[in-house]
Each structure stands twice: as structure tokens, then as C-alpha cells.
Amino acid sequence: MSDWTLCIDFGTAFSKAAVAPTGAWTHFDPATIRPLMLSAEGQNTFLLDSAIFVDEDRVLFGCAALNEADAQADAKRAALRSFKTLLSVSDLERALNTNAPATIDPHRIFQMRDLIVLYLAYLLATIDRALLADPVLAQGGVLRRRYAAPAWRSGDSAGMHNVVVRLFAEAEAFRASVGKRLLSPDGLSLRTISDALPKAMANAEALEMGLVFEATAAAAYTSAGLEGSGSHLIVVDMGAGTTDIAALARIGARTLELPEARVTLKQAGDFLDRVIANRVLESARWARRADERAELWSVLMRQMADIKEAIMADGRATLRNQGRSIALSLRDVEKDEDFREFQKSLQQAYDHALAIVRDDARARGRSEVQAIAVGGGASTPLIQDLIRRKMESTRPRVVPRPATPDWAHAREFRGNLAPVFPQLAIAIGGALAPDSMLAARGGITPPANDQSDIPVGRD
Numbered sequence: 352m353s354d355w356t357l358c359i360d361f362g363t364a365f366s367k368a369a370v371a372p373t374g375a376w377t378h379f380d381p382a383t384i385r386p387l388m389l390s391a392e393g394q395n396t397f398l399l400d401s402a403i404f405v406d407e408d409r410v411l412f413g414c415a416a417l418n419e420a421d422a423q424a425d426a427k428r429a430a431l432r433s434f435k436t437l438l439s440v441s442d443l444e445r446a447l448n449t450n451a452p453a454t455i456d457p458h459r460i461f462q463m464r465d466l467i468v469l470y471l472a473y474l475l476a477t478i479d480r481a482l483l484a485d486p487v488l489a490q491g492g493v494l495r496r497r498y499a500a501p502a503w504r505s506g507d508s509a510g511m512h513n514v515v516v517r518l519f520a521e522a523e524a525f526r527a528s529v530g531k532r533l534l535s536p537d538g539l540s541l542r543t544i545s546d547a548l549p550k551a552m553a554n555a556e557a558l559e560m561g562l563v564f565e566a567t568a569a570a571a572y573t574s575a576g577l578e579g580s581g582s583h584l585i586v587v588d589m590g591a592g593t594t595d596i597a598a599l600a601r602i603g604a605r606t607l608e609l610p611e612a613r614v615t616l617k618q619a620g621d622f623l624d625r626v627i628a629n630r631v632l633e634s635a636r637w638a639r640r641a642d643e644r645a646e647l648w649s650v651l652m653r654q655m656a657d658i659k660e661a662i663m664a665d666g667r668a669t670l671r672n673q674g675r676s677i678a679l680s681l682r683d684v685e686k687d688e689d690f691r692e693f694q695k696s697l698q699q700a701y702d703h704a705l706a707i708v709r710d711d712a713r714a715r716g717r718s719e720v721q722a723i724a725v726g727g728g729a730s731t732p733l734i735q736d737l738i739r740r741k742m743e744s745t746r747p748r749v750v751p752r753p754a755t756p757d758w759a760h761a762r763e764f765r766g767n768l769a770p771v772f773p774q775l776a777i778a779i780g781g782a783l784a785p786d787s788m789l790a791a792r793g794g795i796t797p798p799a800n801d802q803s804d805i806p807v808g809r810d
């Protein structure tokens with residue numbers, strides 16, 4: 352039996368998880384990497400929708416939450432999504448103690464903290480199910496846990512870590528108390544939740560978890576199995592909630608982040624969705640009334656993943672609504688003022704990080720910086736153009752690396768991993784990363800009612 356390291360990537364749009372044998376980074380063998388199949392249904396078995404829906408008398412999770420929210424969209428009900436971004440605010444405790452809005456929770460019984468804990472409990476339960484279904488992992492062994500997060504608050508990652516580990520500890524206690532019911536496609540009854548959640552929150556036990564910054568995790572997967580090459584890296588991770596840029600230097604066996612290069616932009620996939628929807632609304636002259644516009648907006652959002660993918664891959668998309676056909680091109684999107692603003696800040700952030708990592712490479716006598724894109728937005732022209740830009744000075748040269756490494760095509764993964772690899776790169780890299788790459792360890796978990804120890808973060 353081996354010792355394993357699990358990395359949970361609780362994403363704004365999708366959660367992912369992967370397991371690697373401890374020490375896999377130095378003795379890298381792709382066949383030993385186990386990305387977890389979290390989703391029973393849905394588009395891709397490796398992606399779990401980060402969504403929760405509070406219904407009449409029950410709470411639904413993941414794909415079921417999104418389906419039910421769609422079915423009840425007319426009743427002004429919505430699923431809670433993108434709740435991970437809440438963790439980036441400076442006064443995290445206050446944000447967690449805020450009541451959920453009425454569109455999300457018509458009963459007005461849940462605080463944001465409750466909903467996040469419920470979702471994390473569901474995520475832990477799906478991870479457990481996937482571990483048991485995996486023929487190698489089901490044999491057991493010690494499993495150490497980590498989670499990946501953006502470096503939102505560089506000066507106070509430990510402060511955030513304590514709060515997040517506490518949320519996971521509460522989720523674990525809740526999961527242990529309600530068991531398999533969490534995974535029922537019909538969701539969990541409000542009665543079960545109101546019976547078990549307060550007790551679980553009060554009785555949560557300390558949990559051991561490591562924190563790995565998302566960009567560091569991306570660097571870990573990029574450098575795994577490549578000992579000795581690729582000493583300097585620039586990583587761009589465009590997910591749904593944030594676009595993170597980071598630079599890393601490998602010196603001997605250690606990988607150091609160059610912290611002054613790090614930038615987190617709060618525009619990413621979700622932001623592009625809004626830009627695209629706004630462009631369509633502007634051109635849809637027949638939809639003038641507020642209710643018509645609201646209806647068109649929600650139709651667009653439901654189909655947005657396909658619309659966006661087509662625009663980014665083919666340069667255009669055609670959508671149909673109430674017998675009309677609407678065409679939208681990448682050029683239209685690129686004309687949008689908000690989009691141009693984002694593109695400008697992205698370029699500035701990238702140039703800033705690149706200058707720092709190239710300086711460091713030059714100072715250490717290295718001739719090359721590798722550029723790598725990860726996250727769902729990795730293959731978009733916006734990101735690919737960025738990492739392939741010509742440099743005016745040639746050394747150290749910038750070498751773009753493919754978003755999907757050759758080993759993701761290995762037979763073991765049966766063709767399922769490669770198409771979503773950029774989205775799984777963080778979970779896989781986080782599981783592979785040696786302990787020296789962790790941003791925080793352990794789990795100092797102050798009791799829920801004692802908030803005096805929790806430092807207020809800085810953005």
C-alpha cells in the first residue's frame with residue numbers, strides 16, 4: 352500500500368480533485384496519477400459543477416442544482432454559483448456570516464457560510480465515492496489532503512488558510528453525520544440539514560490540510576518529470592472567477608515563486624460570459640422590455656458554455672431564440688469596451704510578471720523562460736496570443752508550452768483526460784507538488800465562536 356496525496360481544487364465553476372503517490376514529483380510516472388471521477392453524469396466526469404440550489408424543502412448540489420434552477424428560472428429562483436470568490440474578500444468572516452439573498456434562499460435561513468459548508472460536504476462525499484470506485488485507491492493507504500487556492504491575499508495566506516480549513520472541518524463533520532444521503536440525486540431535506548448542520552459546525556474536529564497556491568500547482572505539474580530543464584516559468588491560469596499570473600524559478604530541488612510578479616485579476620470566464628451576453632442584448636433590438644431582456648439573458652446564460660466555446664474556437668457562434676437566429680463573432684466581442692479593458696490589464700499584468708521572471712533567469716545565467724496556460728480559458732485566442740507574443744529582446748527567450756502534456760494522452764486515461772487537462776492541471780499539480788511548495792500546512796482551527804484569532808486580510 353502506498354501513501355497518497357489528494358489535492359482538491361474547489362473552483363469557481365467546477366471542482367476537481369486528483370491523487371498522486373507521495374513522492375511522485377521526483378519519481379514521475381503518469382500511470383500513477385489518479386484524477387478523480389467526481390461526476391456521475393454531466394459533460395465531463397472529471398468536473399463537478401460548483402453549484403447549490405435551495406428548493407422548497409430540500410437542497411440540491413452540482414448538476415442537479417443547475418437543472419432545477421433552470422426549471423424554476425421563471426420563478427426568479429437561482430442556484431448559488433461562483434461562491435468561491437467570496438473567499439477572496441478582505442473581511443472573510445463577515446462575508447461568510449452574510450445572509451444568502453432571497454433568489455438563492457427564499458426561506459432566509461442560510462448564511463453564506465452554511466451554503467459553502469454544505470457544498471464542501473457534498474464535494475468531500477463525491478471524492479470519497481470516487482476513491483472507493485478507483486481499483487488502486489480503494490485498497491487504502493494513508494491519504495494526505497491539500498487544497499488549491501489563488502494567492503488572493505499574499506500577505507495573509509495563513510489567515511485565509513485557517514478559515515478555509517475550518518470550513519472543510521465543518522463540512523467533514525456534516526458529511527460524517529448525514530452519510531450517503533448527501534449524494535442522493537434528490538438532494539438533502541431541509542429537515543436533515545437543520546438537524547445536523549449546527550451540531551456538525553459546533554463539533555467539527557481539527558483537520559490536517561495543506562494549502563498550495565494555484566499557480567504553484569500549475570508549475571509543479573509542468574515541471575514534473577522534467578528535472579533539470581525549465582528552470583523559469585510564467586503561468587497564466589484563466590478559470591471562471593479569476594485570472595492568475597505567477598512566475599516561478601526552480602533553483603536546485605526547490606521551486607520558488609517570485610512573489611512580486613504575481614497578479615490576480617478578477618476577470619475571467621464568468622466575466623467573458625457577461626461581455627458576450629451584453630453584446631447579444633445590444634444587438635437584439637426586438638428585446639426592449641425589461642422582462643424580454645431578462646428572459647433573453649437567462650436563455651443566453653444557460654447556453655453560454657457552448658456559445659463561448661464556439662466563439663473562441665471557430666471565431667463565431669449562431670444561436671437561436673424564439674424563431675430568431677443571432678450571429679455573434681469573436682470580432683464583435685473584441686470590440687467591446689469592457690473586453691478591451693480586460694485585455695489591456697491582462698497584457699500589462701503578463702508583461703510585468705514576464706519582465707520579473709526574465710530578469711531572474713538572466714541573473715542566474717539561464718537562457719529560457721517557459722510560458723504555460725492552464726484553466727478553462729487556456730485555449731482561447733486571448734490567452735494563447737498572450738503566451739506566444741514575440742519578444743523584442745531575444746534572451747532569455749520565451750518558449751510557450753502546450754496546455755496538455757503528452758502524458759495526458761496515456762492509455763490509462765482512456766482519452767478522457769486530455770480534453771479537460773488544462774482544467775485539471777491545478778488538482779494534478781497540487782497532488783504532485785513536494786511539501787516544499789506548500790503555502791501553508793496543518794490546520795489550526797479556532798473554534799467557530801472565537802473569532803478573535805482570525806486576522807483581517809488585506810486585498
Ligand SMILES: Nc1ncnc2c1ncn2[C@@H]1O[C@H](COP(=O)(O)OP(=O)(O)OP(=O)(O)O)[C@@H](O)[C@H]1O
Nearest residue numbers: 362363364365590591592593620660726727728774
Ligand atoms: N474550450 C473553452 N473555451 C473557452 N472557455 C472555456 C472552455 N472550456 C471551459 N471554459 C471556461 O472555463 C471556465 C472554467 O474553467 P476552470 O474549471 O479552470 O475554472 P475554475 O477553476 O472553476 O475557476 P477559478 O480557477 O477561477 O476558481 C468557465 O468559465 C468555462 O466556461
Ligand SMILES: [Mg+2]
Nearest residue numbers: 362363590726
Ligand atoms: Mg481554477
